[in-house]
Amino acid sequence: MSNPPSSKRLVAIPASPIRKLVPYAVAAKQEGIKVYHLNIGDPDIETPQVMLDALKNWSKNPIGYSQSKGEPIFIDALKTYYHRLGYQFIGGDDIQVTSGGSEAISMAFFATCEGGDEVLVFEPLYTLYNSFAAINNVKLVPVRTSADAGFHLPPRIEIEKKITKKTKAILICNPSNPTGTVYTQQEMDTLFEIAKNHNLFLLSDEVYREFVYDDRRHISVLDYMKKLPEKIILLDSLSKRFSICGARIGTFISKNKAIMDGVLRIAQSRLSVGLIDQTIAARLTSVPRSYFKKVHREYQKRRDVLYEELKKIPGVSLKKPEGAFYAVVTLPIRDSEHFSKWLLTDFRFKNQTVMVAPAPGFYVTKGLGKQEVRMAYVINISELKKAIEILRRALIEYKD
Ligand SMILES: Cc1ncc(COP(=O)(O)O)c(C=O)c1O
Structure with a gap:
């Protein structure tokens, strides 16, 4: 054969x-x-000028690896960013720098699921969740949302119906790519309660956090992190926020020590995120x-x-x-x-x-x-x- x-x-x-x-x-x-x-x-x-300036003023020779966890000056800048948002409890140990939000998503599947486990998602969904699920041998279980309801969540019962013994996590994208939906406080409370009651991870992809329109307020999963520190993971990226898609910078954030230790071991296997990319991104706190x-x-x-x-x-x-x-x-x-x-x-x-x-x-x-x-x-x-x-x-x- x-x-x-x-x-x-x-x-x-x-x-x-x-x-x-x-x-x-x-x-x-x-x-x-x-x-x-x-x-x-x-x-x-x-891209913000201060970030372009970091590139213009580059002087390190040779251009070496960065640390697997992330470049310390960038991790410090990230801490400041989250603290300014009101999440002072985020420490350096809770942050893993990733190659875009993309790597953070893949790490989240790998870190929370065994092969064949299930993750609840709301469709339509960010298409690459399908790819990362396939790469990590995770089954996505879709909960339908409809255009008529502005792609907001269906009643809690419809979500809970999809939970099986194999369900390990709920993955949300808020604000959503592709629908543009921003979950309300009530919806976020519901997701948190479902995760808590069913002992599931709540994975939240918030790469569009700053882009919320009209009088809406973005409710981050970080608002719930202290209440469920072992189970909440934030997946984040600077790509869209600062128009630096080409710099490939994201973050994986959690208070779960075993998970953070594990994702660092994954990170060690791919050595590091680009030093130049992180040096540009470290300017995030200087962006006016x-x-x-x-x-x-x-x-x-x-x-x-x-x-x-x-x-x-x-x-x-x-x-x-x-x-x-x-x-x-x-x-x-x-x-x-x-x-x-x-x-x-x-x-x-x-x-x-x-x-x-x-x-x-x-x-x-x-x-x-x-x-x-x-x-x-x-x-x-x-x-x-x-x-x-x-x-x-x-x-x-x-x-x-
Ligand atoms: C919802 C969402 N998550 C994650 C990503 C990944 O982006 P990046 O890897 O550039 O951070 C994207 C990119 O389009 C996205 O739309």
Whole structure:
């Protein structure tokens, strides 16, 4: 019998719906087509100047490894950041620096589950949870949320129904990618009570913490950490907060000593996060408040433009996102995978087109999201308006 070309678990890892159409976008660009990128949350907002200065003033020679746990000056800066948010109980021992929030998510699955264990998630969900679950041999058990309810949580009973002997954790994304939903105090209380009563870990991905719109307040899982120190894990990232996606900086935060010791051993196996990246990120406490105010105002304006302009297109519907910089948008089509590809391969308006992320990959349940795409409002308002106009024309031309 011939050897299989790869492992079965390698085959099981899904392609990212955010990136899998990139070759078609590259081909379109090579033809001279302008592609408006609404597919990926890689913001056009400028990185804070103090962070760029750290790069400009780089003087360490040679560029060595950093410590596996994280560079001490960066861990100190992170402590200050969380203390300023009101979480003075976060100490250096509670922080593990990771290669983006991505590595923190993967570590969280590995640290809390045995192979075959279950983690409750709310779908639509951040697509890469599917990938990290597959890599760590964890089964995601989806709880459906609906656009009609603004993708807020279903009644507690619906969540508890999904808990089995194998359930080890609940993973939330707050504010949510892809829906933009921000959980209320009541919802967070419910999640905390479920985790406590069923002895589950509560894993909270809060990489969009600062991007909460209108009069909403973000309720962090850190608000509950002192009440359930062994079971709460915060997964965080600087990528979006400071527009430093390319610096690959995240954090894994917990008061559970066994877990922190264990994730450090994982971290030792990958040696360290980039020293240059952490030196840039260590400037986070010097970023002026005015930076956040400006960025927040800009995203909220973009959110409004996206919502108002899309609503005008016949057959298109969406809930107004409450936070983050994404929306799940229902289109008058049957197959968003086909439509998203067609936009790149076939459709042109004045030598331009739009790239969106088909939504099926943002679900665990097969067959959902077929009429939906996820859009990221990470381009400026003038471009965003043009992109939506192109989408409007595309929907007229598109034949299912
Ligand atoms: C919800 C969420 N979590 C985690 C990440 C990971 O980002 P990074 O690895 O750049 O920190 C992303 C990136 O888009 C995200 O949207």
